Amino acid sequence: MLDRIAECLFWIGRYTERAENHTRLLDVYYHLREDGGEEAESTWKRIAEAIGDCALYEEKHEGYRERDVLFFLTLDADQPNSILSCVSQARNNLKKIREQLPSELWNLLNGFYLWLRGMEMDEIARQAPHHFFRRLKEGLAAFQGTAVSISLRDESWHMLESGRYLERSENVVRLLRSVGGIAPEERKGSYGYTMALLKSVGGYEAFRRLDHDDLTLEGVSRFLVLQEAFPRSAHFALAAFERHLKEIRRESGKSDSALERTIRLAGKARSELGWLDRNDITMESLNAVLQQLLSTNRQLGEAVASIFFSPGREVTA
Structure with a gap:
Protein backbone atom coordinates (compact mmCIF):
# COMPACT_ATOMS: atom_id res chain seq x y z
CA MET A 1 0.00 0.00 0.00
CA LEU A 2 1.44 3.35 -1.05
CA ASP A 3 2.20 5.95 1.63
CA ARG A 4 -0.27 8.50 0.26
CA ILE A 5 -3.07 5.90 0.16
CA ALA A 6 -2.41 4.71 3.71
CA GLU A 7 -2.34 8.28 4.99
CA CYS A 8 -5.61 9.21 3.29
CA LEU A 9 -7.39 6.10 4.54
CA PHE A 10 -6.21 6.63 8.11
CA TRP A 11 -7.44 10.22 8.16
CA ILE A 12 -10.76 9.40 6.52
CA GLY A 13 -11.36 7.07 9.44
CA ARG A 14 -10.25 9.63 11.99
CA TYR A 15 -12.08 12.64 10.59
CA THR A 16 -15.43 10.89 10.04
CA GLU A 17 -15.27 9.46 13.56
CA ARG A 18 -14.34 12.85 14.99
CA ALA A 19 -17.24 14.54 13.22
CA GLU A 20 -19.67 11.98 14.65
CA ASN A 21 -18.21 12.27 18.15
CA HIS A 22 -18.48 16.07 18.08
CA THR A 23 -22.06 15.85 16.83
CA ARG A 24 -23.11 13.47 19.58
CA LEU A 25 -21.52 15.57 22.29
CA LEU A 26 -22.98 18.83 21.00
CA ASP A 27 -26.46 17.34 20.70
CA VAL A 28 -26.49 16.24 24.35
CA TYR A 29 -24.85 19.36 25.75
CA TYR A 30 -27.33 21.50 23.88
CA HIS A 31 -30.06 20.11 26.08
CA LEU A 32 -28.05 20.49 29.30
CA ARG A 33 -28.60 24.22 29.22
CA GLU A 34 -32.19 23.52 30.32
CA ASP A 35 -31.23 21.39 33.32
CA GLY A 36 -30.60 24.33 35.60
CA GLY A 37 -27.06 23.37 36.56
CA GLU A 38 -24.30 25.71 35.52
CA GLU A 39 -24.91 29.06 33.93
CA ALA A 40 -25.45 28.84 30.18
CA GLU A 41 -22.10 30.50 29.43
CA SER A 42 -20.26 27.98 31.62
CA THR A 43 -21.96 25.09 29.85
CA TRP A 44 -21.01 26.39 26.42
CA LYS A 45 -17.46 27.15 27.54
CA ARG A 46 -17.10 23.59 28.77
CA ILE A 47 -18.21 22.13 25.45
CA ALA A 48 -15.95 24.53 23.54
CA GLU A 49 -13.03 23.35 25.66
CA ALA A 50 -13.91 19.71 25.01
CA ILE A 51 -13.84 19.82 21.21
CA GLY A 52 -12.49 23.22 20.16
CA ASP A 53 -9.73 25.74 20.68
CA CYS A 54 -10.86 28.30 23.26
CA ALA A 55 -8.03 30.69 22.40
CA LEU A 56 -9.15 30.75 18.77
CA TYR A 57 -12.78 31.14 19.84
CA GLU A 58 -11.98 34.10 22.08
CA GLU A 59 -10.16 35.81 19.22
CA LYS A 60 -13.44 35.79 17.28
CA HIS A 61 -16.10 36.18 19.96
CA GLU A 62 -16.47 38.10 23.19
CA GLY A 63 -18.48 35.62 25.28
CA TYR A 64 -19.61 32.00 25.18
CA ARG A 65 -23.06 32.50 23.74
CA GLU A 66 -25.09 29.65 22.31
CA ARG A 67 -25.26 30.83 18.71
CA ASP A 68 -21.57 31.76 18.53
CA VAL A 69 -20.41 28.46 20.04
CA LEU A 70 -22.69 26.40 17.80
CA PHE A 71 -21.36 28.15 14.71
CA PHE A 72 -17.75 27.84 15.86
CA LEU A 73 -18.06 24.10 16.51
CA THR A 74 -20.24 23.16 13.54
CA LEU A 75 -20.00 25.45 10.51
CA ASP A 76 -16.86 27.58 10.97
CA ALA A 77 -14.63 26.60 8.04
CA ASP A 78 -11.71 28.49 9.61
CA GLN A 79 -11.86 26.37 12.75
CA PRO A 80 -9.92 23.15 12.01
CA ASN A 81 -11.88 21.07 14.52
CA SER A 82 -15.40 22.13 13.49
CA ILE A 83 -17.74 19.47 12.12
CA LEU A 84 -17.65 21.10 8.69
CA SER A 85 -13.83 21.10 8.69
CA CYS A 86 -13.71 17.43 9.75
CA VAL A 87 -16.13 16.37 7.01
CA SER A 88 -14.26 18.51 4.49
CA GLN A 89 -10.93 16.91 5.43
CA ALA A 90 -12.40 13.42 5.18
CA ARG A 91 -13.89 14.28 1.77
CA ASN A 92 -10.60 15.73 0.49
CA ASN A 93 -8.73 12.59 1.51
CA LEU A 94 -11.34 10.33 -0.08
CA LYS A 95 -11.25 12.39 -3.28
CA LYS A 96 -7.52 11.62 -3.64
CA ILE A 97 -8.03 7.85 -3.48
CA ARG A 98 -11.51 7.32 -4.91
CA GLU A 99 -10.30 4.24 -6.79
CA GLN A 100 -9.41 2.50 -3.51
CA LEU A 101 -12.92 2.47 -2.02
CA PRO A 102 -16.44 1.74 -3.35
CA SER A 103 -17.93 4.62 -5.35
CA GLU A 104 -20.98 4.65 -3.06
CA LEU A 105 -18.79 5.97 -0.27
CA TRP A 106 -17.68 8.95 -2.33
CA ASN A 107 -21.25 9.70 -3.38
CA LEU A 108 -22.45 9.59 0.23
CA LEU A 109 -19.65 11.70 1.69
CA ASN A 110 -19.61 14.24 -1.11
CA GLY A 111 -23.38 14.72 -0.96
CA PHE A 112 -23.27 15.02 2.81
CA TYR A 113 -20.48 17.62 2.62
CA LEU A 114 -22.36 19.71 0.05
CA TRP A 115 -25.49 19.69 2.23
CA LEU A 116 -23.52 20.68 5.33
CA ARG A 117 -21.58 23.42 3.52
CA GLY A 118 -24.87 24.96 2.43
CA MET A 119 -26.33 25.16 5.94
CA GLU A 120 -26.75 28.53 7.67
CA MET A 121 -27.18 29.25 11.38
CA ASP A 122 -30.55 30.89 10.76
CA GLU A 123 -31.80 27.70 9.13
CA ILE A 124 -30.48 25.57 12.01
CA ALA A 125 -32.24 27.81 14.51
CA ARG A 126 -35.53 27.59 12.58
CA GLN A 127 -35.56 23.79 12.45
CA ALA A 128 -34.15 23.43 16.02
CA PRO A 129 -30.53 22.30 16.54
CA HIS A 130 -31.65 18.86 17.70
CA HIS A 131 -33.01 18.07 14.22
CA PHE A 132 -29.80 19.35 12.66
CA PHE A 133 -27.67 17.14 14.92
CA ARG A 134 -29.88 14.16 14.16
CA ARG A 135 -29.36 14.72 10.43
CA LEU A 136 -25.61 14.94 11.01
CA LYS A 137 -25.55 11.66 12.94
CA GLU A 138 -27.68 9.93 10.30
CA GLY A 139 -25.44 11.11 7.46
CA LEU A 140 -22.24 9.99 9.19
CA ALA A 141 -23.85 6.69 10.23
CA ALA A 142 -24.90 6.09 6.61
CA PHE A 143 -21.29 6.50 5.50
CA GLN A 144 -19.95 4.16 8.17
CA GLY A 145 -22.72 1.61 7.67
CA THR A 146 -22.15 1.51 3.93
CA ALA A 147 -18.42 1.10 4.46
CA VAL A 148 -19.06 -1.84 6.80
CA SER A 149 -21.50 -3.41 4.35
CA ILE A 150 -19.59 -3.29 1.07
CA SER A 151 -15.88 -2.65 1.67
Missing part, protein backbone atom coordinates in the same frame (compact mmCIF):
# COMPACT_ATOMS: atom_id res chain seq x y z
CA LEU A 152 -13.41 -5.39 0.83
CA ARG A 153 -11.64 -6.58 3.99
CA ASP A 154 -8.14 -5.84 2.76
CA GLU A 155 -5.32 -3.54 3.87
CA SER A 156 -7.32 -0.46 2.89
CA TRP A 157 -10.22 -1.44 5.14
CA HIS A 158 -8.01 -2.16 8.12
CA MET A 159 -6.14 1.12 7.72
CA LEU A 160 -9.45 3.02 7.57
CA GLU A 161 -10.69 1.25 10.70
CA SER A 162 -7.44 1.71 12.62
CA GLY A 163 -7.81 5.46 12.19
CA ARG A 164 -11.42 5.32 13.31
CA TYR A 165 -10.72 3.38 16.50
CA LEU A 166 -7.68 5.42 17.47
CA GLU A 167 -9.82 8.54 17.15
CA ARG A 168 -12.53 6.89 19.23
CA SER A 169 -10.06 6.15 22.01
CA GLU A 170 -8.98 9.79 22.04
CA ASN A 171 -12.61 10.87 22.11
CA VAL A 172 -13.11 9.08 25.44
CA VAL A 173 -10.32 11.23 26.85
CA ARG A 174 -11.91 14.41 25.48
CA LEU A 175 -15.31 13.47 26.88
CA LEU A 176 -14.09 12.66 30.36
CA ARG A 177 -11.81 15.66 30.56
CA SER A 178 -14.76 17.87 29.67
CA VAL A 179 -16.44 16.94 32.97
CA GLY A 180 -13.37 16.08 35.02
CA GLY A 181 -12.93 19.70 36.02
CA ILE A 182 -16.20 19.86 37.92
CA ALA A 183 -15.36 21.03 41.43
CA PRO A 184 -15.99 18.54 44.29
CA GLU A 185 -18.65 20.76 45.84
CA GLU A 186 -20.58 20.74 42.54
CA ARG A 187 -20.51 16.98 41.95
CA LYS A 188 -23.71 16.30 43.86
CA GLY A 189 -25.46 18.24 41.11
CA SER A 190 -23.55 16.60 38.28
CA TYR A 191 -26.31 14.18 37.25
CA GLY A 192 -26.89 16.16 34.06
CA TYR A 193 -23.25 15.79 33.03
CA THR A 194 -23.30 12.10 33.93
CA MET A 195 -26.27 11.53 31.63
CA ALA A 196 -24.63 13.69 28.97
CA LEU A 197 -21.58 11.42 28.98
CA LEU A 198 -23.65 8.28 28.52
CA LYS A 199 -26.07 9.69 25.96
CA SER A 200 -23.32 11.29 23.87
CA VAL A 201 -21.92 7.82 23.20
CA GLY A 202 -25.30 6.08 23.06
CA GLY A 203 -24.33 4.15 26.18
CA TYR A 204 -27.20 4.66 28.63
CA GLU A 205 -29.04 1.42 27.79
CA ALA A 206 -25.80 -0.59 27.73
CA PHE A 207 -24.83 0.86 31.11
CA ARG A 208 -28.15 -0.21 32.63
CA ARG A 209 -28.21 -3.64 30.93
CA LEU A 210 -24.85 -4.48 32.47
CA ASP A 211 -26.45 -3.97 35.89
CA HIS A 212 -24.44 -0.90 36.69
CA ASP A 213 -26.20 1.19 39.30
CA ASP A 214 -23.41 3.64 40.02
CA LEU A 215 -24.84 6.50 37.97
CA THR A 216 -22.16 8.94 39.09
CA LEU A 217 -19.28 10.60 37.28
CA GLU A 218 -16.95 7.97 38.74
CA GLY A 219 -19.19 5.06 37.72
CA VAL A 220 -19.66 6.32 34.17
CA SER A 221 -15.96 7.12 33.84
CA ARG A 222 -15.11 3.54 34.79
CA PHE A 223 -17.62 2.28 32.22
CA LEU A 224 -16.22 4.42 29.41
CA VAL A 225 -12.61 3.52 30.17
CA LEU A 226 -12.79 -0.14 31.19
CA GLN A 227 -15.86 -1.82 29.66
CA GLU A 228 -14.60 -4.43 27.19
CA ALA A 229 -18.00 -5.11 25.61
CA PHE A 230 -19.06 -1.54 24.85
CA PRO A 231 -17.90 -0.35 21.38
CA ARG A 232 -17.24 3.24 22.47
CA SER A 233 -15.09 2.53 25.50
CA ALA A 234 -11.36 3.19 25.50
CA HIS A 235 -10.62 -0.49 26.17
CA PHE A 236 -12.75 -1.67 23.22
CA ALA A 237 -11.29 0.98 20.89
CA LEU A 238 -7.67 0.12 21.72
CA ALA A 239 -8.38 -3.60 21.30
CA ALA A 240 -9.95 -2.94 17.89
CA PHE A 241 -7.03 -0.72 16.86
CA GLU A 242 -4.58 -3.47 17.82
CA ARG A 243 -6.61 -6.07 15.91
CA HIS A 244 -6.68 -4.01 12.71
CA LEU A 245 -2.91 -3.44 12.86
CA LYS A 246 -2.44 -7.20 13.15
CA GLU A 247 -4.67 -7.67 10.10
CA ILE A 248 -2.57 -5.15 8.15
CA ARG A 249 0.52 -7.17 9.10
CA ARG A 250 -1.17 -10.39 7.96
CA GLU A 251 -2.48 -8.92 4.69
CA SER A 252 0.89 -7.41 3.78
CA GLY A 253 2.78 -10.58 4.62
CA LYS A 254 5.64 -8.49 5.95
CA SER A 255 7.35 -8.50 9.31
CA ASP A 256 8.27 -4.90 10.02
CA SER A 257 9.99 -4.21 13.35
CA ALA A 258 8.38 -0.78 13.69
CA LEU A 259 4.93 -2.24 13.05
CA GLU A 260 5.60 -5.00 15.59
CA ARG A 261 6.56 -2.39 18.20
CA THR A 262 3.38 -0.43 17.49
CA ILE A 263 1.25 -3.55 17.86
CA ARG A 264 2.98 -4.33 21.15
CA LEU A 265 2.41 -0.76 22.36
CA ALA A 266 -1.30 -1.01 21.55
CA GLY A 267 -1.47 -4.40 23.25
CA LYS A 268 0.31 -3.05 26.31
CA ALA A 269 -2.13 -0.12 26.57
CA ARG A 270 -5.12 -2.47 26.22
CA SER A 271 -3.67 -4.88 28.75
CA GLU A 272 -3.00 -2.14 31.28
CA LEU A 273 -6.62 -1.02 31.07
CA GLY A 274 -7.70 -4.64 31.47
CA TRP A 275 -5.72 -4.91 34.69
CA LEU A 276 -7.24 -1.78 36.21
CA ASP A 277 -9.79 -2.42 38.93
CA ARG A 278 -12.96 -0.34 39.18
CA ASN A 279 -11.63 1.11 42.41
CA ASP A 280 -8.51 2.30 40.59
CA ILE A 281 -10.59 4.97 38.84
CA THR A 282 -11.83 7.72 41.12
CA MET A 283 -12.35 11.43 40.49
CA GLU A 284 -8.97 11.97 42.14
CA SER A 285 -7.11 9.43 39.98
CA LEU A 286 -9.08 9.92 36.75
CA ASN A 287 -6.91 12.71 35.40
CA ALA A 288 -3.75 10.59 35.68
CA VAL A 289 -5.45 7.71 33.85
CA LEU A 290 -6.66 10.04 31.11
CA GLN A 291 -3.26 11.68 30.77
CA GLN A 292 -1.66 8.27 30.28
CA LEU A 293 -4.30 7.35 27.69
CA LEU A 294 -3.74 10.61 25.84
CA SER A 295 0.02 10.06 25.80
CA THR A 296 -0.42 6.50 24.53
CA ASN A 297 -2.82 7.58 21.79
CA ARG A 298 -0.36 10.20 20.60
CA GLN A 299 2.46 7.66 20.54
CA LEU A 300 0.31 5.27 18.54
CA GLY A 301 -0.65 7.97 16.05
CA GLU A 302 2.96 9.01 15.60
CA ALA A 303 4.04 5.38 15.23
CA VAL A 304 1.47 4.73 12.49
CA ALA A 305 2.60 7.90 10.72
CA SER A 306 6.26 6.92 10.85
CA ILE A 307 5.52 3.47 9.40
CA PHE A 308 2.94 4.22 6.72
CA PHE A 309 3.04 7.94 5.83
CA SER A 310 5.39 9.92 3.64
CA PRO A 311 8.29 11.47 5.61
CA GLY A 312 7.80 15.05 6.70
CA ARG A 313 4.02 15.01 6.47
CA GLU A 314 1.83 16.34 9.27
CA VAL A 315 0.80 13.49 11.57
CA THR A 316 -1.63 15.18 13.98
CA ALA A 317 -4.86 17.04 13.56
Whole structure:
Protein backbone atom coordinates (compact mmCIF):
# COMPACT_ATOMS: atom_id res chain seq x y z
CA MET A 1 0.00 0.00 0.00
CA LEU A 2 1.44 3.35 -1.05
CA ASP A 3 2.20 5.95 1.63
CA ARG A 4 -0.27 8.50 0.26
CA ILE A 5 -3.07 5.90 0.16
CA ALA A 6 -2.41 4.71 3.71
CA GLU A 7 -2.34 8.28 4.99
CA CYS A 8 -5.61 9.21 3.29
CA LEU A 9 -7.39 6.10 4.54
CA PHE A 10 -6.21 6.63 8.11
CA TRP A 11 -7.44 10.22 8.16
CA ILE A 12 -10.76 9.40 6.52
CA GLY A 13 -11.36 7.07 9.44
CA ARG A 14 -10.25 9.63 11.99
CA TYR A 15 -12.08 12.64 10.59
CA THR A 16 -15.43 10.89 10.04
CA GLU A 17 -15.27 9.46 13.56
CA ARG A 18 -14.34 12.85 14.99
CA ALA A 19 -17.24 14.54 13.22
CA GLU A 20 -19.67 11.98 14.65
CA ASN A 21 -18.21 12.27 18.15
CA HIS A 22 -18.48 16.07 18.08
CA THR A 23 -22.06 15.85 16.83
CA ARG A 24 -23.11 13.47 19.58
CA LEU A 25 -21.52 15.57 22.29
CA LEU A 26 -22.98 18.83 21.00
CA ASP A 27 -26.46 17.34 20.70
CA VAL A 28 -26.49 16.24 24.35
CA TYR A 29 -24.85 19.36 25.75
CA TYR A 30 -27.33 21.50 23.88
CA HIS A 31 -30.06 20.11 26.08
CA LEU A 32 -28.05 20.49 29.30
CA ARG A 33 -28.60 24.22 29.22
CA GLU A 34 -32.19 23.52 30.32
CA ASP A 35 -31.23 21.39 33.32
CA GLY A 36 -30.60 24.33 35.60
CA GLY A 37 -27.06 23.37 36.56
CA GLU A 38 -24.30 25.71 35.52
CA GLU A 39 -24.91 29.06 33.93
CA ALA A 40 -25.45 28.84 30.18
CA GLU A 41 -22.10 30.50 29.43
CA SER A 42 -20.26 27.98 31.62
CA THR A 43 -21.96 25.09 29.85
CA TRP A 44 -21.01 26.39 26.42
CA LYS A 45 -17.46 27.15 27.54
CA ARG A 46 -17.10 23.59 28.77
CA ILE A 47 -18.21 22.13 25.45
CA ALA A 48 -15.95 24.53 23.54
CA GLU A 49 -13.03 23.35 25.66
CA ALA A 50 -13.91 19.71 25.01
CA ILE A 51 -13.84 19.82 21.21
CA GLY A 52 -12.49 23.22 20.16
CA ASP A 53 -9.73 25.74 20.68
CA CYS A 54 -10.86 28.30 23.26
CA ALA A 55 -8.03 30.69 22.40
CA LEU A 56 -9.15 30.75 18.77
CA TYR A 57 -12.78 31.14 19.84
CA GLU A 58 -11.98 34.10 22.08
CA GLU A 59 -10.16 35.81 19.22
CA LYS A 60 -13.44 35.79 17.28
CA HIS A 61 -16.10 36.18 19.96
CA GLU A 62 -16.47 38.10 23.19
CA GLY A 63 -18.48 35.62 25.28
CA TYR A 64 -19.61 32.00 25.18
CA ARG A 65 -23.06 32.50 23.74
CA GLU A 66 -25.09 29.65 22.31
CA ARG A 67 -25.26 30.83 18.71
CA ASP A 68 -21.57 31.76 18.53
CA VAL A 69 -20.41 28.46 20.04
CA LEU A 70 -22.69 26.40 17.80
CA PHE A 71 -21.36 28.15 14.71
CA PHE A 72 -17.75 27.84 15.86
CA LEU A 73 -18.06 24.10 16.51
CA THR A 74 -20.24 23.16 13.54
CA LEU A 75 -20.00 25.45 10.51
CA ASP A 76 -16.86 27.58 10.97
CA ALA A 77 -14.63 26.60 8.04
CA ASP A 78 -11.71 28.49 9.61
CA GLN A 79 -11.86 26.37 12.75
CA PRO A 80 -9.92 23.15 12.01
CA ASN A 81 -11.88 21.07 14.52
CA SER A 82 -15.40 22.13 13.49
CA ILE A 83 -17.74 19.47 12.12
CA LEU A 84 -17.65 21.10 8.69
CA SER A 85 -13.83 21.10 8.69
CA CYS A 86 -13.71 17.43 9.75
CA VAL A 87 -16.13 16.37 7.01
CA SER A 88 -14.26 18.51 4.49
CA GLN A 89 -10.93 16.91 5.43
CA ALA A 90 -12.40 13.42 5.18
CA ARG A 91 -13.89 14.28 1.77
CA ASN A 92 -10.60 15.73 0.49
CA ASN A 93 -8.73 12.59 1.51
CA LEU A 94 -11.34 10.33 -0.08
CA LYS A 95 -11.25 12.39 -3.28
CA LYS A 96 -7.52 11.62 -3.64
CA ILE A 97 -8.03 7.85 -3.48
CA ARG A 98 -11.51 7.32 -4.91
CA GLU A 99 -10.30 4.24 -6.79
CA GLN A 100 -9.41 2.50 -3.51
CA LEU A 101 -12.92 2.47 -2.02
CA PRO A 102 -16.44 1.74 -3.35
CA SER A 103 -17.93 4.62 -5.35
CA GLU A 104 -20.98 4.65 -3.06
CA LEU A 105 -18.79 5.97 -0.27
CA TRP A 106 -17.68 8.95 -2.33
CA ASN A 107 -21.25 9.70 -3.38
CA LEU A 108 -22.45 9.59 0.23
CA LEU A 109 -19.65 11.70 1.69
CA ASN A 110 -19.61 14.24 -1.11
CA GLY A 111 -23.38 14.72 -0.96
CA PHE A 112 -23.27 15.02 2.81
CA TYR A 113 -20.48 17.62 2.62
CA LEU A 114 -22.36 19.71 0.05
CA TRP A 115 -25.49 19.69 2.23
CA LEU A 116 -23.52 20.68 5.33
CA ARG A 117 -21.58 23.42 3.52
CA GLY A 118 -24.87 24.96 2.43
CA MET A 119 -26.33 25.16 5.94
CA GLU A 120 -26.75 28.53 7.67
CA MET A 121 -27.18 29.25 11.38
CA ASP A 122 -30.55 30.89 10.76
CA GLU A 123 -31.80 27.70 9.13
CA ILE A 124 -30.48 25.57 12.01
CA ALA A 125 -32.24 27.81 14.51
CA ARG A 126 -35.53 27.59 12.58
CA GLN A 127 -35.56 23.79 12.45
CA ALA A 128 -34.15 23.43 16.02
CA PRO A 129 -30.53 22.30 16.54
CA HIS A 130 -31.65 18.86 17.70
CA HIS A 131 -33.01 18.07 14.22
CA PHE A 132 -29.80 19.35 12.66
CA PHE A 133 -27.67 17.14 14.92
CA ARG A 134 -29.88 14.16 14.16
CA ARG A 135 -29.36 14.72 10.43
CA LEU A 136 -25.61 14.94 11.01
CA LYS A 137 -25.55 11.66 12.94
CA GLU A 138 -27.68 9.93 10.30
CA GLY A 139 -25.44 11.11 7.46
CA LEU A 140 -22.24 9.99 9.19
CA ALA A 141 -23.85 6.69 10.23
CA ALA A 142 -24.90 6.09 6.61
CA PHE A 143 -21.29 6.50 5.50
CA GLN A 144 -19.95 4.16 8.17
CA GLY A 145 -22.72 1.61 7.67
CA THR A 146 -22.15 1.51 3.93
CA ALA A 147 -18.42 1.10 4.46
CA VAL A 148 -19.06 -1.84 6.80
CA SER A 149 -21.50 -3.41 4.35
CA ILE A 150 -19.59 -3.29 1.07
CA SER A 151 -15.88 -2.65 1.67
CA LEU A 152 -13.41 -5.39 0.83
CA ARG A 153 -11.64 -6.58 3.99
CA ASP A 154 -8.14 -5.84 2.76
CA GLU A 155 -5.32 -3.54 3.87
CA SER A 156 -7.32 -0.46 2.89
CA TRP A 157 -10.22 -1.44 5.14
CA HIS A 158 -8.01 -2.16 8.12
CA MET A 159 -6.14 1.12 7.72
CA LEU A 160 -9.45 3.02 7.57
CA GLU A 161 -10.69 1.25 10.70
CA SER A 162 -7.44 1.71 12.62
CA GLY A 163 -7.81 5.46 12.19
CA ARG A 164 -11.42 5.32 13.31
CA TYR A 165 -10.72 3.38 16.50
CA LEU A 166 -7.68 5.42 17.47
CA GLU A 167 -9.82 8.54 17.15
CA ARG A 168 -12.53 6.89 19.23
CA SER A 169 -10.06 6.15 22.01
CA GLU A 170 -8.98 9.79 22.04
CA ASN A 171 -12.61 10.87 22.11
CA VAL A 172 -13.11 9.08 25.44
CA VAL A 173 -10.32 11.23 26.85
CA ARG A 174 -11.91 14.41 25.48
CA LEU A 175 -15.31 13.47 26.88
CA LEU A 176 -14.09 12.66 30.36
CA ARG A 177 -11.81 15.66 30.56
CA SER A 178 -14.76 17.87 29.67
CA VAL A 179 -16.44 16.94 32.97
CA GLY A 180 -13.37 16.08 35.02
CA GLY A 181 -12.93 19.70 36.02
CA ILE A 182 -16.20 19.86 37.92
CA ALA A 183 -15.36 21.03 41.43
CA PRO A 184 -15.99 18.54 44.29
CA GLU A 185 -18.65 20.76 45.84
CA GLU A 186 -20.58 20.74 42.54
CA ARG A 187 -20.51 16.98 41.95
CA LYS A 188 -23.71 16.30 43.86
CA GLY A 189 -25.46 18.24 41.11
CA SER A 190 -23.55 16.60 38.28
CA TYR A 191 -26.31 14.18 37.25
CA GLY A 192 -26.89 16.16 34.06
CA TYR A 193 -23.25 15.79 33.03
CA THR A 194 -23.30 12.10 33.93
CA MET A 195 -26.27 11.53 31.63
CA ALA A 196 -24.63 13.69 28.97
CA LEU A 197 -21.58 11.42 28.98
CA LEU A 198 -23.65 8.28 28.52
CA LYS A 199 -26.07 9.69 25.96
CA SER A 200 -23.32 11.29 23.87
CA VAL A 201 -21.92 7.82 23.20
CA GLY A 202 -25.30 6.08 23.06
CA GLY A 203 -24.33 4.15 26.18
CA TYR A 204 -27.20 4.66 28.63
CA GLU A 205 -29.04 1.42 27.79
CA ALA A 206 -25.80 -0.59 27.73
CA PHE A 207 -24.83 0.86 31.11
CA ARG A 208 -28.15 -0.21 32.63
CA ARG A 209 -28.21 -3.64 30.93
CA LEU A 210 -24.85 -4.48 32.47
CA ASP A 211 -26.45 -3.97 35.89
CA HIS A 212 -24.44 -0.90 36.69
CA ASP A 213 -26.20 1.19 39.30
CA ASP A 214 -23.41 3.64 40.02
CA LEU A 215 -24.84 6.50 37.97
CA THR A 216 -22.16 8.94 39.09
CA LEU A 217 -19.28 10.60 37.28
CA GLU A 218 -16.95 7.97 38.74
CA GLY A 219 -19.19 5.06 37.72
CA VAL A 220 -19.66 6.32 34.17
CA SER A 221 -15.96 7.12 33.84
CA ARG A 222 -15.11 3.54 34.79
CA PHE A 223 -17.62 2.28 32.22
CA LEU A 224 -16.22 4.42 29.41
CA VAL A 225 -12.61 3.52 30.17
CA LEU A 226 -12.79 -0.14 31.19
CA GLN A 227 -15.86 -1.82 29.66
CA GLU A 228 -14.60 -4.43 27.19
CA ALA A 229 -18.00 -5.11 25.61
CA PHE A 230 -19.06 -1.54 24.85
CA PRO A 231 -17.90 -0.35 21.38
CA ARG A 232 -17.24 3.24 22.47
CA SER A 233 -15.09 2.53 25.50
CA ALA A 234 -11.36 3.19 25.50
CA HIS A 235 -10.62 -0.49 26.17
CA PHE A 236 -12.75 -1.67 23.22
CA ALA A 237 -11.29 0.98 20.89
CA LEU A 238 -7.67 0.12 21.72
CA ALA A 239 -8.38 -3.60 21.30
CA ALA A 240 -9.95 -2.94 17.89
CA PHE A 241 -7.03 -0.72 16.86
CA GLU A 242 -4.58 -3.47 17.82
CA ARG A 243 -6.61 -6.07 15.91
CA HIS A 244 -6.68 -4.01 12.71
CA LEU A 245 -2.91 -3.44 12.86
CA LYS A 246 -2.44 -7.20 13.15
CA GLU A 247 -4.67 -7.67 10.10
CA ILE A 248 -2.57 -5.15 8.15
CA ARG A 249 0.52 -7.17 9.10
CA ARG A 250 -1.17 -10.39 7.96
CA GLU A 251 -2.48 -8.92 4.69
CA SER A 252 0.89 -7.41 3.78
CA GLY A 253 2.78 -10.58 4.62
CA LYS A 254 5.64 -8.49 5.95
CA SER A 255 7.35 -8.50 9.31
CA ASP A 256 8.27 -4.90 10.02
CA SER A 257 9.99 -4.21 13.35
CA ALA A 258 8.38 -0.78 13.69
CA LEU A 259 4.93 -2.24 13.05
CA GLU A 260 5.60 -5.00 15.59
CA ARG A 261 6.56 -2.39 18.20
CA THR A 262 3.38 -0.43 17.49
CA ILE A 263 1.25 -3.55 17.86
CA ARG A 264 2.98 -4.33 21.15
CA LEU A 265 2.41 -0.76 22.36
CA ALA A 266 -1.30 -1.01 21.55
CA GLY A 267 -1.47 -4.40 23.25
CA LYS A 268 0.31 -3.05 26.31
CA ALA A 269 -2.13 -0.12 26.57
CA ARG A 270 -5.12 -2.47 26.22
CA SER A 271 -3.67 -4.88 28.75
CA GLU A 272 -3.00 -2.14 31.28
CA LEU A 273 -6.62 -1.02 31.07
CA GLY A 274 -7.70 -4.64 31.47
CA TRP A 275 -5.72 -4.91 34.69
CA LEU A 276 -7.24 -1.78 36.21
CA ASP A 277 -9.79 -2.42 38.93
CA ARG A 278 -12.96 -0.34 39.18
CA ASN A 279 -11.63 1.11 42.41
CA ASP A 280 -8.51 2.30 40.59
CA ILE A 281 -10.59 4.97 38.84
CA THR A 282 -11.83 7.72 41.12
CA MET A 283 -12.35 11.43 40.49
CA GLU A 284 -8.97 11.97 42.14
CA SER A 285 -7.11 9.43 39.98
CA LEU A 286 -9.08 9.92 36.75
CA ASN A 287 -6.91 12.71 35.40
CA ALA A 288 -3.75 10.59 35.68
CA VAL A 289 -5.45 7.71 33.85
CA LEU A 290 -6.66 10.04 31.11
CA GLN A 291 -3.26 11.68 30.77
CA GLN A 292 -1.66 8.27 30.28
CA LEU A 293 -4.30 7.35 27.69
CA LEU A 294 -3.74 10.61 25.84
CA SER A 295 0.02 10.06 25.80
CA THR A 296 -0.42 6.50 24.53
CA ASN A 297 -2.82 7.58 21.79
CA ARG A 298 -0.36 10.20 20.60
CA GLN A 299 2.46 7.66 20.54
CA LEU A 300 0.31 5.27 18.54
CA GLY A 301 -0.65 7.97 16.05
CA GLU A 302 2.96 9.01 15.60
CA ALA A 303 4.04 5.38 15.23
CA VAL A 304 1.47 4.73 12.49
CA ALA A 305 2.60 7.90 10.72
CA SER A 306 6.26 6.92 10.85
CA ILE A 307 5.52 3.47 9.40
CA PHE A 308 2.94 4.22 6.72
CA PHE A 309 3.04 7.94 5.83
CA SER A 310 5.39 9.92 3.64
CA PRO A 311 8.29 11.47 5.61
CA GLY A 312 7.80 15.05 6.70
CA ARG A 313 4.02 15.01 6.47
CA GLU A 314 1.83 16.34 9.27
CA VAL A 315 0.80 13.49 11.57
CA THR A 316 -1.63 15.18 13.98
CA ALA A 317 -4.86 17.04 13.56
